[in-house]
Amino acid sequence: MMQTPLTMTQMIKRAEKFFPKKQVISRTSKGIVRLTYKEIAERTRRLADSLQKLGVERGDKVGTLAWNTHRHLEAYLAIPCSGAVIHTINIRLAPQHISYIINHAEDKILLIDADLIPLIERCKDELTSVKAFVIMTDEDELPETSLSPVYHYEQLIASGSNDYEYPDDIDENEPAGMCYTSATTGNPKGVVYTHRSNVLHSMALGMADSIGLSEKDIAMAIVPMFHANAWGLPFAGVWFGTTLVMPGPYFTPKILAELIEEEKVTFSAGVPTIWLGLLKELEEKEYDISSLRAVLCGGSAAPKFVIRAFEQKYNIPFMHGYGMTETSPLVVVSTLKSYQEELSYEERLNLRAKQGILVPGLEIKIIGQNGEVAWDGKEMGELLIRGPWIASEYYKDERTADAFQDGWLYTGDVVTIDKEGFLNIVDRTKDLIKSGGEWISSIDLENALMAHEAVFEAAVVAVPHEQWQERPIACVVLKENKQVTKEELLEFLAPQFAKWWLPDDILFMDEIPKTSVGKFLKRALRDQVQDELQKN
C-alpha cells in the first residue's frame, strides 16, 4: 500500500476542490461575514505565505489568542499545513500562566484578536520568544498598542501570495498543534497534536456511530477554539465541506439561539452551561431550533432535566460525550445501540445521561481497587485510554511520568462501565471521597442535590475524618427566592443512596469557586469548607 502520509493539507485542499461554494459563517464586530471555502482556501494560502515571510519556519510555534472566527479558522489551517505548529492559548488563563505557556512553547509569532490585546500587553515584558504580533481586527487600521512589531492580519492576507504551495513532505507524525491544559497545581501542561492524530480524530468525528459529521451539516463550533481544537469540529468540518458557523466573541445564549434559527444549524457541541443557558433563553423567547439534528455535550455531565428538555420539549437528541485535551478530545459518545432504541424513554434517558460508548479506534481499561473492574455499572475504577489520537506525554514536562505509564493515559477520572460498555464518569480520582475503605462519588451526590427544585448549584467535597478517613460535606447554592433546610435536603437524598453515602453536613453558600472553564474548584472549596467547619 502507498505510504501516503495522513497530513492536514488534504483537508483544505478537498474543501477548495469539492466544496468551493460551501460557506463559513463568522460573527464579527461588524455583523455576520460569509466566506466560501474557495475564499477561505485562498486566504489560508496567503496567510501561510505571509507567516513564512515573517520568519515562521518548519516546526515553529505560532500562538493564537482568539475567539471562534473565520480568521482563527484560517490560522487553524495555514499554520499546520505550512509545516508550523498552531498553539491555541486559553484566553481565560491567569496572566502569569499565559506568559508561561507562550515562553514554554517558544511561540515565535502571536495572532491576537484586537479586543484581547490587553491580555498580552499585560505580560509582554515577560515574553522571551515572540518576534512579532499579528492583530486580527475587523477595522482597517491597527488599534493603539504597546506591542511591537505589530502587523495587520488583513494586510498580511492581502500581501501574501495566492501561488503559495504547502510543503508536500510533511511527515504524519510531525507536530501540527498544541494546547495547554490547566493543572491542579503549578503551571498548565502542554499537549502536542500531530497531523496523524488530527486526521484520524477527524475521521472518527465523521463516523456514523460517533457524531457522523457530514457535508450536509451546518455545524456551530461553540466550544472555544482554544479548548482541545474546539473538539475537532473545525478540522473535520473543513475536510468534509460542512458549513461552519463561528459564533465570534462574547456570545450570549440569545446570540446562539439566533444563529441556530437564522443559519439553520444542524449540529453543535458545548459544555452543560451552554445548553442550560440556551434552554433558559428558549423559555423566555420563541426560536425555531428544529434544524438541530443533535447536540453534543461534554466537559462535564449535563443534569438529566437538561437532556429531557432537549429531547421531549424540542425533539432534539442530546448526546453526551467524554474527552479531554489529552485525547484530541473524542473518546466516548452516548450514541445508543440499535436494540437500545427499543427501550423505554426513561431507560434511554439513563443511557444518554452516561458518557457513552468508545468510538472505533481507541482502547480503554478501567482499573479499580482490585485490578480491572467488572462491567456491572457499579464497580468504580480509574479510566485508562490508549490510541492514535491520545497524547503520549506533556510537552517538556516532568509531570508526564504521573499521567502516562506503560503506554496508557491515566485520565484521573473515576468511572463505571455497564454491561453494554457505557461509561459513566463518577468522579475525579482526587475528588472521590474514600470513606471506610469504600468510595463515594461526589458527582453522584451533586447531581442528586441539583435535581432538587430549590438548588441552583451543589458541590460535594471530602473532609478528613478520624474514624472513616474521609467524609462528604455538601455545599449548596440556592436559587433566587427559594428556601430549603439542611434536614429537608438530607431527607430528599436519603431514598437515593446508601446511608453511609449521605453528607455529614450541608453548607449553604452564595457561590461555589470555579475554574476558568467553569468547573468547580474543589481544592479551594475543600479549604473553605474546613475553615467553615472549624468556625462552628
Place this chain on the structure above:
Amino acid sequence: MMQTPLTMTQMIKRAEKFFPKKQVISRTSKGIVRLTYKEIAERTRRLADSLQKLGVERGDKVGTLAWNTHRHLEAYLAIPCSGAVIHTINIRLAPQHISYIINHAEDKILLIDADLIPLIERCKDELTSVKAFVIMTDEDELPETSLSPVYHYEQLIASGSNDYEYPDDIDENEPAGMCYTSATTGNPKGVVYTHRSNVLHSMALGMADSIGLSEKDIAMAIVPMFHANAWGLPFAGVWFGTTLVMPGPYFTPKILAELIEEEKVTFSAGVPTIWLGLLKELEEKEYDISSLRAVLCGGSAAPKFVIRAFEQKYNIPFMHGYGMTETSPLVVVSTLKSYQEELSYEERLNLRAKQGILVPGLEIKIIGQNGEVAWDGKEMGELLIRGPWIASEYYKDERTADAFQDGWLYTGDVVTIDKEGFLNIVDRTKDLIKSGGEWISSIDLENALMAHEAVFEAAVVAVPHEQWQERPIACVVLKENKQVTKEELLEFLAPQFAKWWLPDDILFMDEIPKTSVGKFLKRALRDQVQDELQKN
C-alpha cells in the same frame, strides 16, 4: 501522540467487548446459522491458535477458496489478527490461474469450502507451497478427497485454545491480506493489503459522507469475499458491531430477496447484475424490502432504469460507487451534496448515475490529452489515484511499472469530472475508440443502446479504420420475442450523440462474451467482430 498502530485486532476485540450479543447470520447448506460476535470472537481465537499449531507463522500466506459465510469471516479475522496474511482466491479463475496465484503467493495452507474441493483437486499436483488443506464443511465428517493432508475446520475450532492471544507487536504496515486481479493478458496480478490500509478503509466506510456503515445496519455482503475484501463490509461491519448477513453459496435473486425481507437488511452492495436480478425477482413476487436504507452499486455502471426503479418504485436510494482491487476498493461514492438534494429528480438521477465524489482521505488527478482535464463533465482523461488505501505495486510482478508511476495508481479508466467534482467512468483506456483524433466512449453508446426497450445487452468495440484510425461497431443481444432493425436503432441513437459517434455498424448476436466477473470481454469481442465483418 501515542504511536498506537492501526492494526486489525482492534476490530474483533471491539465487537466482542461492546457488541457480544450482535449477530452474524450465515446461510449454509443446513439453513440459516446465527452466531453472536461473542461466539465469532471465540471461534476466531480458536482458529488462529489451530492455524498456528499447523505451522502458520508471522507473514505466512493462508489461502481461502470460499463463499461468503461465517467461516470465511472467521478466517478474515483470525489470519491477519494472528500476524499471517489471508489470500482470498477467486473461485471463478481458470484452473491454471488458480494454481499460479497459490504458488505465486506461496500459500502455506488452504481453507476450502467443501463444494469447491474439485477446483483444487484439479490442480493439486501443480501446487508448490501448500502444506495442508482445511475443509470448511457443514457436515460432521470430512468429504472424500484426493487432497492430503486434510483437516476438518470445525475440529480445528474445537481443538484450538480459547486462551490464544493475538500478538500485540504487529506493525500497521505489515501485510494483512492479498487479492489477485485478472489481467487483460497473462497471469492475475496480486495486491497486498496492510493492517493500516484495512483500518483506514474501514473508517472511510463508516463515514457519514461515504456509506455511513454503522452498528445500526444489518448489512448483507453480496460481493464475493474473494473480490477486493467484499468491498470492505466484513472488516468494517465487525469493527462497528454491524449485524452481518452472509448469503452463502450459489445464491439466487430469490434467496437474496428472502434474506432482505426476513433479516430486515438495511444495506447491501453489489454489481449491476445483482440489482437487475433482484428487480426481476421483485416483479415476479412481492417481497417487503423496505428495510433497505440504501444499496451501493459498483463494478460497472448500472443503467439508469435500474436506479430509477429502486428509487421510484421501492423508495430506496441507489448509490453508485467506484473502486478496484488495487484501491481496497472504495474511491468515490455518489452521495449527493446538501444543495444537490434540492435539484429536480431527473437532475439527481443524472448525478446518481455517475460514480460520484471522492471519499475523504484520497487524492485524484485526471490526465487527458493535454494534461489535467477541465472540471466540465466533458473532457476525458485517465483517472490517477493516490492515498493510504491504494496499492503501490503488484506483488512480485514486473507489471507494477505500468500501473504505478510517480506515486500514483494509473487506473486505466477514462473518466470525466463535472464542476461539482462528480466522476463519471467513460471507458477503459483500452476500450476507448479513437476516431479522427477524438475519443468516443464505448460505454456511453452501450448505455444508450441498452435503454432501448428491445435491447437486452449491447457492447461497442473499436475496429481499425483507414481514414479515422478507429471506428465504433455495436454488438446487440435482443430481448426474447423482441425485434428491432439496425436502422431503427441508429435512428434511436441519432438525437443523443454527435453524428461521428454513431456506430458504423450494428451486429445482432446471441450472446456477448464475458469475463468471470460478468464484464464484457472486449478483446474477444473485437476479434469476433472483425471476423464477422470480413465475412460480409
